[in-house]
Amino acid sequence: MSIVVDKSGPFTHAPNSVQQTMTLVLAALVPATLFDAWLFGWPAIFLFVFTVAACMGIEAFCLKIQNRPLTSLSDGSAALTGWLLAMSLPPWTPWWVALIGAVFAICLAKHLFGGLGQNVFNPAMVGRIAVLVSFPVQMTAFVAPHPLFAAASPDFAQSLAIFIHGFDLDTISAASALGFVKTELSRGIAVSESVGKVPSVTDMLLGLHPGSFGETSAVLILAGGLFLLAKRIISWHIPVTVLGTLFLFGTVFSAVDPARYTSGVFQVVSGASFLGAFFIATDYVTSPVSKQGQLVYGFGVGALTWLIRTYAGYPEGMAFAVLLMNALTPIIDQYIRPRAFGRTRKGEPLPLLKGDK
């Protein structure tokens, strides 16, 4: 009896897969997503469902025209991209903005680079940035919380109208905390004064404040992030360095000039800090593979986010910071590698200690 020998060992495999990884990440996003679906009501729910569906549909289209098997849709990567894109959009964004974002994310950022695993830039963030620079008005039109079933909230029909046509920006829109502070600063009002008018740190942590669809509740995002840490899908290296750097820069600079710079705590709890640190910057494909490299990358994301928030034209900098560090990832991977067993950092064999001979 002869046996076909078609592979070398090992002849057993861990019970993990790409699908499982993606599914766990999606599961970790569920609490924050449900909370914000409640907080921002039907328009946000339409947006979320539409964005995820659009990304999966476009993924299917891209696979089809490349004659790739549609079964790879089940790896969950397109659904995750759509989910993260939806979470990074203002909650009452109209459908066509989301659709354009989805096309940029899946076609341009992912499939033009070669599909899953080949993209240099985080697809969801490419989608977000593309629509942010194209439609700055819609993309900075945040709303105050309009919880489901509350009296002041739009009903189903009104919500559909908002989703299709957009809403009246002058009457309803509210600024995010980062946006408010930035605008006030440009009007000459000191940061130390304007931060008194933004939602309290408790509300920011819980998520009861204007912001992008998925980013408002720091606590629930943290819960999801801790779940991923416990499941060993992500490690502490990127989240801790991103948040740590933001906190450090905020704390140091606000200590020097509180009228000009927001505090470390404010930097960490506002905007996309938690969502970015735990779910965006930790994207496997576009972050460094070594732990040492991840520390450098996380520091870069945190520092660039702070710089953009503080000095650039946009109030939020997380997406830009992630894309900029994505561009550096191949270089980080090239120069930062673990030390090999029995070798020095430079790759030379370790010297024999005296007396060992």
Next chain:
Amino acid sequence: MKLFPIRGGIHPDYRKEATSEKAIVALPLPARLYLPVQQHMGAPASVVVEVGAQVKKGQLLARGQGAVSAPVHAPASGTVIAIGEMTAPHPSGLPQLTITLETNGKDEWAELPAPIADPFAATPAQIKERVAASGIVGMGGATFPSAVKLGLGGQYKLEILLLNGAECEPYLTCDDRVMREYADEVVDGARIMAHALGAPKIVIAIEENKPQALEIMTKAASAFANIEVGGVPVQYPMGAERHLTQAITGRETPARKLTADVGVVVHNVATARAVHNAVRFGRPLTSRVVTVSGGAIAEPKNVEVPVGTKVSELIAFCGGLAKEAKRFVNGGPMMGQPLPSLDVPVVKGTSGILALTAGEANEHATQPCIRCGTCVTICPCGLVPVQMAAFIRHDKLDKASELGLMDCVSCGSCSYICPSGLPLVHYFNYAKGALNAADRDRRKQEQTKALVEARAARLERQAEAKRQAALAAAAARKAQSENPDANKANA
């Protein structure tokens, strides 16, 4: 005992419970044994018997040749009925010179070398000679001739003989059973080896998932002050020579060096038992304990098997296959080799025969790499498998080599953990083979070139010598014709 952490590693499903409580049973002597002349690393042994020869148990059949080799002995008495090529227990499935022995069931011992009465009074050279003559090789699976390793004491100042009872491969329990059932023999063998090596201290390292072995070995070693028995964490590949050395001593063996360079020599526990038998009784290595396991095997067992037994007979002894097997493995599931056929013989390095079901093998179609970096985190050698594999896929083997491909020990951790199911170690083994082949080719070419150049130089020298001779002759003729008398006078 103070332990030192080792980098990375994985925690596979060990599945040792199928055989860990199964005491070693002896296989009834098969009617025929098939003995390849190369069951070890190094040069094949040369056959010293002829077809038709009557041999007794323990008699030399093939003599080791060269510095790194090992002899082959008859595992039973009987008749040599064939010496020819047979499929080797190697993934290539290529044939190899094999001695076929028809056993007569009498189990008569040949005249064995006399026991060494007091091995500790013997010289290291005597022990080494006995181990070499007994055909003992590393029984953990590496099959490096043990005598060569015992000779390291002459070149290095050794401090520790590290006896490897880690048995970190899933399924395998043969070392566990040997330690539990033959503890005194293992300890005695270890003491003899330490004497031969000139190593003052012995450490016996056992993974903590074998508490009975730990207890029994601790007791067996308690009479000797220089032996320490220590539990090491359950972490694959703890049993890798360099990693075990680091875990026990904290010393990191430099790349391209031996553990002996840091004062440590590692031997397997089953090897120690074989040394005990060779030195105390003069018995050569002709049988070994094999774990027969895997979900497809009807009755998994630990079996003392005469070397040369066909794998199919061994599986039949364990009740045959109860389920369909997806993979047949020679050794453990992590670093074992695929069996090319079930008609190949058990050899000295066969620690396990596994018949794994599709569920156990858990193979699924490969997906694109998502750069999760888990392979980087768990690589016990500190390499970057994801990048090496990418280079190999693009046929840039030199680039992969620069990243440390040749430092890879093929432990299989990266392939095991890869969520995309990429056969990373398969790439590395391919690339190592291709680079080694290229290296051989290059050396051969250089040799040919040197020979061609030498020939050209020789021809040139010869031509030059002829020219000189012709000139000299012409000059002589000229001189003679000018002055014939002078020449006569000289004559």
